[in-house]
Amino acid sequence: MAEFEPKILAFLCNWCAYRGADLAGTSRFHYPPNVRAIRLMCTGSLDPVYVLKALLDGADGVLIGGCHPGNCHYQDGNYKAMRRVEVLKNILRQVGIDEERVWLRWIDASEGGLFSETIKQMVDALRAKGPNLMRKPSQVWQETVGCKPEKEPKKERVK
Amino acid sequence: MKIDTVLTVEDGNTLGALRSFLGKLLTEGVVDYLLVPLEISHGRTLAQTLVKDPARLDRANPFSPVMPESGAAIVAQLTIDHPGKKLGAVLKPCEIRALVELVKLGQASLENVIIIGTDCLGTFEVEDYAKLIDEMKGAEKGAKVLADMRQGTKLPISLRPACKMCNAFTPFTSNITLELFGMKDGVFISLDDKLAKKLKLEAKEAPDRKKALDQLLESRNKTREQVFSEFRERTKTIVDFANCLDTCIMCYACSSACPLCYCRVCFFRTDTFEPESERYYRWADREGALRMPTEILLYHLTRLNHVAISCCGCGMCESACPRKLPLTTIFQTVGEGLQKALNYVPGRSVDEEIPLATIPEVKV
Numbered sequence: 001m002a003e004f005e006p007k008i009l010a011f012l013c014n015w016c017a018y019r020g021a022d023l024a025g026t027s028r029f030h031y032p033p034n035v036r037a038i039r040l041m042c043t044g045s046l047d048p049v050y051v052l053k054a055l056l057d058g059a060d061g062v063l064i065g066g067c068h069p070g071n072c073h074y075q076d077g078n079y080k081a082m083r084r085v086e087v088l089k090n091i092l093r094q095v096g097i098d099e100e101r102v103w104l105r106w107i108d109a110s111e112g113g114l115f116s117e118t119i120k121q122m123v124d125a126l127r128a129k130g131p132n133l134m135r136k137p138s139q140v141w142q143e144t145v146g147c148k149p150e151k152e153p154k155k156e157r158v159k
Numbered sequence: 160m161k162i163d164t165v166l167t168v169e170d171g172n173t174l175g176a177l178r179s180f181l182g183k184l185l186t187e188g189v190v191d192y193l194l195v196p197l198e199i200s201h202g203r204t205l206a207q208t209l210v211k212d213p214a215r216l217d218r219a220n221p222f223s224p225v226m227p228e229s230g231a232a233i234v235a236q237l238t239i240d241h242p243g244k245k246l247g248a249v250l251k252p253c254e255i256r257a258l259v260e261l262v263k264l265g266q267a268s269l270e271n272v273i274i275i276g277t278d279c280l281g282t283f284e285v286e287d288y289a290k291l292i293d294e295m296k297g298a299e300k301g302a303k304v305l306a307d308m309r310q311g312t313k314l315p316i317s318l319r320p321a322c323k324m325c326n327a328f329t330p331f332t333s334n335i336t337l338e339l340f341g342m343k344d345g346v347f348i349s350l351d352d353k354l355a356k357k358l359k360l361e362a363k364e365a366p367d368r369k370k371a372l373d374q375l376l377e378s379r380n381k382t383r384e385q386v387f388s389e390f391r392e393r394t395k396t397i398v399d400f401a402n403c404l405d406t407c408i409m410c411y412a413c414s415s416a417c418p419l420c421y422c423r424v425c426f427f428r429t430d431t432f433e434p435e436s437e438r439y440y441r442w443a444d445r446e447g448a449l450r451m452p453t454e455i456l457l458y459h460l461t462r463l464n465h466v467a468i469s470c471c472g473c474g475m476c477e478s479a480c481p482r483k484l485p486l487t488t489i490f491q492t493v494g495e496g497l498q499k500a501l502n503y504v505p506g507r508s509v510d511e512e513i514p515l516a517t518i519p520e521v522k523v
Contacts, residue, residue, distance in 0.1 A: 048464040049457065053432070056457050083515045084464075090500050091463050094493045096397040134397065 006060035006126035008035040008119070011050070013043045015073040016109050017065025023112030031116035032123045035063065042066070043104075044077025048088045051102060055092075060132045061101045061122055065115070068106040078106070100125070101132060163365035164355055166337075166346040173346060174302045177221055177337070180348070181249070181275075182213035183358055190247030190273050194233060196223035202301050203289040207233050220301050221249045221275065221337055224308065226282045229418035229475050231257035235267035249275045251282075252330045253321075256471035256506020257418040259332060263513050264469075266421045276333025278340050280308045281322035284478055291316050309339060321474020321487040324386050326379045329372065331507045340375065341368030387492045390485070397456075403489065406482040407455045413486055416479035419466040427458050463493055468514060469505045470494035 012018040018039045024031060040046055043066030051062050064085060066078040082104065089099040103122055107115050168176040184190050197208040198218040205223040207230050210216055230250045235258070237246060250258065255276050261267040283291070291314065292300050307314055317323070330336055336349040347365045355362065394400040411428060414420040426432075432454050443449040467490060474487040498505060501514040 047461075049426070049461040052460050052464070053454075053457055056460075080515075083517075086501075087468060087497065087515065088464055090497050091460070091467065091493060094496050095400045095460065095463075096395060 004127055004131060006034050006123055006129075006131070007058070008061040008063055008122060008126065009054045009059045010035050010037045010063040010065060011040050011043065011046050012037050012063075012065040012107075013067060013073075013078075014039055014041050016067035016071065017043075017105070017107040017115065019109035020065070020107040020111045020115040023109065024115040025112075027112045029112050029116035031119040034123050034126075035119050042072065042074050042077035043081035044072070044074060044079075046081060046084070048084055051088060055097060055101060055132065056134050058132055058134060059101075060129075061103065061126045063118070063122060064102070064104045065107045065118075066104075068108055071106075071108065097134075098129070098132075100129070160352050161349055162352045162355055162362040163338075164348050164350070164360040165363045165365075166348055168345055171344070172302070173344065174220055174299075174305065177346065178216045178219050180358075181219060181221065181247075182216050184247055184273075184275075185210070185213045185216075187358060189245075189354065189357065191245040193247045193249065194230065194237065195219045195221060195247075195249040195275075196225075198301055200289075201292075203292045204285050205301075209237070219249075220305070221277050222280065222305055222339070223251075224280070224283055224301075224304055225285050225288045226251060226254070226473070226475070226478075227285050228416070229257055229473055230254040231261055231267070231418040232421075234258050234272065235261045235418075235421070238268040238270070238272060239266060241268055241270055243271060245271050245273070247273045247275055249277065250330075250333075251277055251279045252327055253279070253325065253471050253473035253506075254418070255330050255333060256327065257469075257473060259506040259509050260419055260469040260471065260513070261421065262509050264419075264421065269509065273335065274330075274333040275335045275337065276330030277337045278330075279322075279325070279328045280305075280339075281318040281325065281328070283316050284319055287316040306344075309344070319474050319478055320485075321472055321477060321491075324379060324383045324487070324491065325472060326376055326383055327472070327506075328375065328379075332509070338365065338368070341366055341371035383491075386488055387495065390488050390492050401456050404455055404459055404484055407459070407484060408482065409452050409455060409458060410481060412479040412481060413476035413484075414462060416475040417462075417466060418473065418475065419469050419471070420462065427454070427461070432457070459489070463490065466490070467494040467497050468501065468503065470498075471506050 012021060021037060043064055046064060054062050064081060066081055067073065069078060072078045085102065085104045089102060092099040105118050107118060166176050166180055181193055181195060185193060193210045194207055195210060196205040198220060199206050204227060205220060205225055206227060230248060231254045234248050255274055258267055262269055329340065338347040338349060394403060411425065414425055439449060470490045472487065472491050476486040476490065477483065480486055503514045
């Protein structure tokens with residue numbers, strides 16, 4: 001059976017993590033193609049609702065990538081993100097959603113290597129966890145978590 | 160310096176004495192306006208009222224047994240643009256806590272505001288209280304209910320769920336406090352000594368309230384623990400948690416009633432999460448079935464993320480809910496867990512910043 005391929009939604013800040021991802025590309029650093037990136041102006045502008053929506057709709061992991069503390073283009077946006085993620089994770093833990101599916105990482109514009117490493121690590125960690133069972137809004141309400149990963153695993157990826 | 164004075168009550172008319180005390184605040188110019196619950200609809204309910212003319216206080220009841228709307232939201236509405244009016248606001252402890260949170264969130268101002276806090280005996284659902292009044296005979300029904308609540312006489316209606324588990328029934332912060340716990344009758348007023356002098360009130364030693372307060376605290380904490388542990392037991396997984404919300408109709412009454420949900424337009428009321436209809440069919444194709452409306456769990460989890468850290472336990476959400484979902488329990492259980500983890504007591508002081516603004520650098 002082919003290996004489970006996690007889907008990762010990445011919210012990347014325009015100034016650091018997104019540029020880091022760009023650099024990873026231009027530097028030809030390889031990383032698994034499991035990540036779908038969304039560019040934000042700042043991680044501080046990310047409302048937790050979008051992370052929650054991704055998780056409830058079946059994303060296997062959510063990566064929030066921003067500037068290192070002290071490097072925020074908007075002074076303290078990344079600190080705000082850090083605080084919100086702290087609150088979000090606490091609430092996820094309390095309501096029974098695996099908080100480890102949410103990663104907050106600082107990746108600089110110059111750290112293409114770190115970006116590709118992060119994605120590799122995250123994919124490995126999520127593979128070990130298995131698929132997120134909350135596949136779609138419909139299924140959370142089932143009496144049992146009858147949320148079979150729909151038609152997964154998909155066809156094996158070409159290396 | 161704060162001192163205690165006793166409110167002189169004639170012929171057992173506590174409400175009358177309270178009304179004349181509040182009137183004095185207006186006539187002596189301590190405040191220009193008073194926000195205070197007034198009996199309306201022949202005493203069937205009470206509503207926060209902005210009073211200028213002391214004569215209009217004849218139906219006032221600072222110990223209102225109902226709370227149709229959180230006074231915190233009203234004070235926010237009255238102070239957000241710094242009108243420079245001297246406002247006295249008669250508020251319950253939970254309303255004060257919510258107000259303090261709103262001040263920290265930049266949604267209200269305490270500039271020129273005198274908070275007249277009250278000990279809280281708890282409140283009833285508005286519909287229950289109206290029914291109770293309808294079935295009562297005689298005059299001064301409000302006064303009778305107050306007296307019964309103080310004496311602990313069993314009433315045919317019970318407190319709101321939030322009040323049953325409330326463990327903060329005396330104000331954390333207030334300029335003037337109307338105290339009644341630990342006393343069979345009469346009301347003590349705790350206020351600044353200069354203000355007492357202005358109002359020609361003599362200092363008098365207040366009775367020892369500690370025992371009565373501790374007793375109530377203990378029983379409320381017990382109820383709380385019981386409700387919390389029962390809820391935690393019942394909602395170990397996200398599926399069970401979602402099942403608690405299964406009859407939600409997404410009417411947004413909880414967010415309208417919540418004093419802390421201050422956004423003018425909640426993004427759940429916009430089309431942010433409302434895709435073109437085609438998308439729903441696609442989801443149904445893929446899943447075989449799609450529970451409608453689709454974003455119930457997302458809505459409640461988001462509200463938890465936005466307000467749980469500041470949740471003051473007023474229970475306005477649950478009272479407003481047409482389906483009577485256990486929202487107070489959810490928000491208080493998760494809220495307490497979060498507040499404890501971040502070592503924060505919402506509404507305790509305007510000087511304590513909300514953790515969202517203060518968490519020091521943490522290792523991620």
